Amino acid sequence: ATVAAMGGILEKLPGAMVLMPQQLTGLSDEELRKRLEAEGRTIAEGMSGDELRLTLERALGERFCAAFLPSMAVGVAAYAAAAAVLPSDGQALLALALPAPLILALNRGAKKR
Numbered sequence: 020a021t022v023a024a025m026g027g028i029l030e031k032l033p034g035a036m037v038l039m040p041q042q043l044t045g046l047s048d049e050e051l052r053k054r055l056e057a058e059g060r061t062i063a064e065g066m067s068g069d070e071l072r073l074t075l076e077r078a079l080g081e082r083f084c085a086a087f088l089p090s091m092a093v094g095v096a097a098y099a100a101a102a103a104v105l106p107s108d109g110q111a112l113l114a115l116a117l118p119a120p121l122i123l124a125l126n127r128g129a130k131k132r
Contacts, residue, residue, distance in 0.1 A: 043072045051075055058082070086125040090118040 043051070051071040055062050058078040062071070094117040101111035 043076055046072075082126065083122070086122045087118075090121040090125065093121060094118040 046054070048068045048071060051068065052062055055071065055075050055078065058075070060074060060078050062074075066074070094115050097114035097117055098111050101114045102108050105111050
């Protein structure tokens with residue numbers, strides 16, 4: 020129950036992405052079509068619900084992957100810079116917390132376009 024509650028809270032964060040196939044399974048075909056259109060994807064006439072889900076899952080995954088690599092690179096570079104400057108690696112570890120909020124920020128910016 021706690022995990023489900025955490026999932027509900029995390030989904031409400033600005034820039035959060037629904038990536039889990041289990042979450043997409045609960046959406047109606049009409050909702051899937053709306054989300055695909057919001058992602059800028061063309062929808063072929065007569066696509067089944069499974070095809071819509073797979074297309075949406077792929078679109079969301081592509082957006083996440085596009086934000087993941089640059090965010091991780093920034094986090095690792097920030098850690099390396101902080102480790103070189105700070106007297107303790109422990110303090111530099113905080114830089115490794117940068118990718119998660121950066122991914123959310125990049126995703127939020129992508130949604131506004």
